[in-house]
Amino acid sequence: MISFDKVTKRFGSNLALRDVSFDCDAGTVHAITGENGAGKSTLMNLLAGVFPADGGEIRLRGKPISPERPADARRLGISTIFQELTLLPNLTVAENLFLGREPLRLGTIDRSTMRERARSMIARLGSRIDIDAYCGELSVADQHLVEIAKGVSVDAEIFIFDEPTAALNAPEVEKLGELLASLRAAGKLVFYVSHRLDEIFRFCDRVSVLKDGQHVETRATKATTRDELVSLMVGRVLSQFFPARPARRDAAPVALSVEDLRVDADGPQVSFELRFGEIVGLAGLEGQGQRDIIRALSGLEPGAGGKVTKSGEAGPTPIGTDVVKTALAGIGFVPEDRKTEGLYLPLSIGENITLGMLRRLPIWRMVRGRPHVIADLIRRLNVRSAGARQAVGELSGGNQQKVMIGRWLAAGIDVLLLEEPTRGVDVGAKAEIYGLLREFTDGGGAVLTVSSELLELLGLCDRILVVRRNEIVAELDGAQATEEDVMRYALVGHADA
Amino acid sequence: MLDLARKSRRTGLSPIVLALPLVLFVLLCLSSATFRSLENLANVNSQIAALMIAALGQGIVAISGGIDLSVGSVMSLTSAILVTADPAWGVPLALAMGVCVGLVNGFGVTLFRVHPLVMTLATMTFVQGVALLLHPVPGGTVPSYLRTLAVSQVAGLPAALFWCAAAILLAWYLLNRSRFGMRTYAVGANPVSAGRNGIAVTRLKVACFVLCSLSAVVAGIFLTARVGAGDATMGNPYSLDTVTAMALGGVQLAGGTGSVLGIVAGVITLGLMSNGMNLLGVSPFLRAAVTGALLLVAIGLQRREAIGA
DSSP: EEEEEEEEETTTTTTEEEEEEEEETTTEEEEEEEEETHHHHHHHHHHHHSSOEEEEEEEETEEEEEEHHHHHHTTEEEEESSOOOOOOSBBBBBHHHTTTTTOEEEEEEHHHHHHHHHHHHHHHTTTTTTTBBBBBGSHHHHHHHHHHHHHHSOOSSEEEEETTTOOOOOOHHHHHHHHHHHHHTTTOHHHHHOHHHHHHHHHHHEEEEEEETTTEEEEGGGGHHHHHHHHHHHHOOOOOOOOOOOOTTSSSSSEEEEEESSTTSSSSOOOEEEETTTTEEEEEESSSSHHHHHHHHHHHOOEEEEEEEEEHHHOOOSSSSOOOHHHHTEEEEEEOHHHTTTTOHHHHHHHHHHHHHHHSSSSOOOOOOHHHHHHHHHHHTOOOOSOTTSSSSSHHHHHHHHHHHHHHHHHOOSEEEEETTTTTHHHHHHHHHHHHHHHHHHOOEEEEEEOHHHHHHHOOOEEEEEEEETTTEEEEETTTHHHHHHHHHHHHSSSSO | OHHHHHHHHHHOOOHHHHHHHHHHHHHHHHOOHHHSSSSHHHHHHHHHHHHHHHHEEEEEEEHOOOOOOOOOHHHHHHHHHHHHOTTTTTTHHHHHHHHHHHHHHHHHHHHHHOHHHHHHHHHHHHHHHHHHHHOHHHOOOOOOHHHHHHOOEHHHEEEEEEHHHHHHHHIIIIIISSSHHHHHHHHOOHHHHHHHTOOOOOHHHHHHHHHHHHHHHHHHHHHHHHTTSSTTOOOOOTTHHHHHHHHHHOOOTTTTOOHHHHHHHHHHHHHHHHHHHHHOOOOHHHHEEEEEHHHHHHHHHOOOOOOOO
């Protein structure tokens, strides 16, 4: 029904999909799987009309298609259940289900028809959600169910489920399985994007594995095993641009101690220590809680319980409840989205760095630029710019990231928390950033980082903590761990798949 | 009451929004005999009618996530047009002017991504200028049929009451019964999600601004007819008074929350305040201070949850 033929998609200099070719048949549930960043969502977004392909062809029943907007895809009979919610909090469940295609009677909204049909749509999912409740009152799981109900109520031939079970509980997952079976029986083609292996084997007929934007293989689920799938997903080559790791120093003092941290009230607890002189990475599949942990430590989104202490000259300081206090305790946080959460884009490089140094000064003190300190730092970080007066917004991603890190270095912190340290950074600058981080830890600092790029963690970190469902399931030695080791823990939670 | 609390996510209604006008009414009835008289009540009604009509339009824009400061200037220009143009053409010309201003506001906010505050501040200033150029000195005569429509009595009830009722009914139908209304709430809560649900966000926002300007034109027609003369500054207080009334009525400027009932309550509250204090001989300066304080207290007590952000 759908054929991908040499499909290619580029984001800047980054090749997200390369010559992907495979076919999918009507009446099947087709799983798309792979590591973070393998190109699963990108491929589905092409089909859903979120953005167009750069090369190759997608054919629907032999005819080439190129949906440019979600509305185009819907007209072609493709319905997508996106991972992010599109429900409106101030509309009821019934209203949300019919938003954009409201049933009318005499020019007014036909509420009785709307509610009746909404009720049967919800019942089909085996849920008891009140259709007159406002969506803003529902739990996240219920909101996802409503989203699914909306997606499958569309009269379409092809359905795309992008990580549908991420927020669902076991009985709802079960119901989803029945729903998938009924769609299959009705002769529809269902794409099921997931890295949950057990669901792939339970719900899907065929599975396509992507790796590094390339199609590895498509198999019938009956003709393969978990082990085979995992080995198809991994096996990328580690590049050589990572700095050398120092010899392990277990005796180094603890910089940050995390005890029984919970990121959500009924979730599991997390405990670990970060020592001076080491780089520790939190690995895992996307959305498993790594990001919540580092955000909780930064004080940006405080956790639901637990104790985080930072050691320092002034003795141990509790942190993690307040961003300002955390920064004053000597902890710098580099967010994933440096443009909106980190840097002041219209301000100059010099001003951005100076703002870091100001944190201990009373607010009425006059700001004195320290040109030589800034010039020194720019040279040390190798920021390529027209000088300290250039606006940060005009710099490339890599140079912005260097300024972001430089600001914390200028502020004299000794613990650095980084989210996606090299997102949107070109290859050359990546190596420089890795070097900077290693230099920082060699000088006595400590680094904790979260990255969806597994290879980056494997190349950079001294220790890797694997997070799965808000829990640390394994601690691996960075120098020895392989991609396969980490993926096994991340996918199934224990060593033997 | 439980239902009220639940629905407040969308309506912005809270007990205080609804109680304020009632409490004021009772207090004024008790403290002033003049206030209780039928004549005065009819007077209050005709005083607040223009505000009511304009505030309903303002409310629709606010629910869609915008704000329109040009309301007052549009009323002023309407007044200027009515007394300068040929009597047969005054009303159609004014309505056409309203559509134009609404389109400019709407397209400025959507296609050119100007913040609604700045966009409508610009049109407010421009339109005010045009009004003064057209009719610099207050005066002139209003077509007699308009005068009749605004001040006569029908079955013993003042005409103003019918103007209000018509505006309220139309706004209620639009917001609560039509597709347009549901989509306006959706766009106000989260335009990106609304777009993903297949709603033409730009078109809808433009329509809201056009509706708002049109309601300002109607308010201007009523006010001019009631006063009986043209005045190119008569709308001045309305730009901000409509926002005050709306906020008193629980409409949230963040978009997605508000209701016709709330706006009506807010307008009545504001109207009773100024009429009552006037009767009680309170200085107009103190009146302004009290109104500001009341607004702070009222919104302080309301549900404070930005939605959709």
